[in-house]
Amino acid sequence: MAYFHLAKALREGFLCSMNVVMNDSRVPDIQAQARDLTIRQTEQWFDWMDGMLEVHRSMFVFREPTQAQLQEHKAGLKLAIRYCLFINTLIADPDFNEPDLVSRLQVRVRQLQDAYDTFHDAALSDAQAEEVLKQVFLE
Amino acid sequence: MNPELEALILADEKVSASKDKEAENCLLVFESLLDKVMERQPKMSRDIVGKSMVKAHRKWALKQDCKPPAIPAKA
Numbered sequence: 001m002a003y004f005h006l007a008k009a010l011r012e013g014f015l016c017s018m019n020v021v022m023n024d025s026r027v028p029d030i031q032a033q034a035r036d037l038t039i040r041q042t043e044q045w046f047d048w049m050d051g052m053l054e055v056h057r058s059m060f061v062f063r064e065p066t067q068a069q070l071q072e073h074k075a076g077l078k079l080a081i082r083y084c085l086f087i088n089t090l091i092a093d094p095d096f097n098e099p100d101l102v103s104r105l106q107v108r109v110r111q112l113q114d115a116y117d118t119f120h121d122a123a124l125s126d127a128q129a130e131e132v133l134k135q136v137f138l139e
Numbered sequence: 140m141n142p143e144l145e146a147l148i149l150a151d152e153k154v155s156a157s158k159d160k161e162a163e164n165c166l167l168v169f170e171s172l173l174d175k176v177m178e179r180q181p182k183m184s185r186d187i188v189g190k191s192m193v194k195a196h197r198k199w200a201l202k203q204d205c206k207p208p209a210i211p212a213k214a
Contacts, residue, residue: 050158057155061197062206107163111154114193121190129191136180136188137141 038090042101045087049108052080056115070119077116084109144195147172151196 059065060073084105091101117124124132150169157165173192177185200206 046159053155053158058207061155061200062203064201103163104159107159107166110166111162114151114155117190117193118197121193124187124190124194126194129194132183132187132191133144133195136176136183136191137144 035096038096039098039101042087042091042105045083046104046108049080049084049112052076053108053111053115056118060115061118074116074120077112077120081109081112081116084112143172143176147176147192148196148199151192152200155196 056073056077059069065073088102088105088109090096091098091105147169150165150172153165154162154169173185173189177183177188180188
């Protein structure tokens with residue numbers, strides 16, 4: 001589903017750029033168009049990630065999810081984190097020079113990773129986490 | 140509950156509940172609180188303690204009476 005939305009967004013962006021080319025005899029500023037498109041799509045991805053984080057809070061953190069919901073949670077967050085890495089490759093390019101966008105992405109990566117680790121961290125069980133906290137925060 | 144642990148859980152809750160720039164600021168607060176704790180725990184892995192906090196936050200959240208509204212399945 002996410003692939004479908006990405007393809008649709010890219011197609012719309014491409015067609016929009018083509019209209020600019022066809023209605024103007026000047027050579028289009030491809031770099032500026034690509035930059036604008038990347039920024040707009042990154043903002044759309046941010047909205048999508050924020051939606052996932054809202055679902056995580058409402059349906060998983062404060063409530064007991066079913067096993068089937070947990071499987072969806074795992075698959076969805078894995079996908080979101082992977083897309084973050086793709087987007088990071090685009091916007092962290094020094095030539096792109098949008099440090100603010102990069103730091104806004106990093107915060108979401110952190111939030112998504114925390115959401116994933118809440119239930120699916122294979123390296124740290126709930127019991128191990130409790131033991132660690134007991135050692136650190138002696139009452 | 141240990142007051143430092145509680146402060147960290149509440150700071151983590153703010154990170155979880157906020158978005159974008161606000162979340163960035165909340166994350167800085169959480170990290171600085173964790174830094175203070177880790178100063179006393181040089182042998183402990185910061186990453187492991189941070190990940191343990193995520194689980195402690197969820198445990199805390201389940202005990203809260205006031206829960207965020209459930210989002211319909213289609214969202």
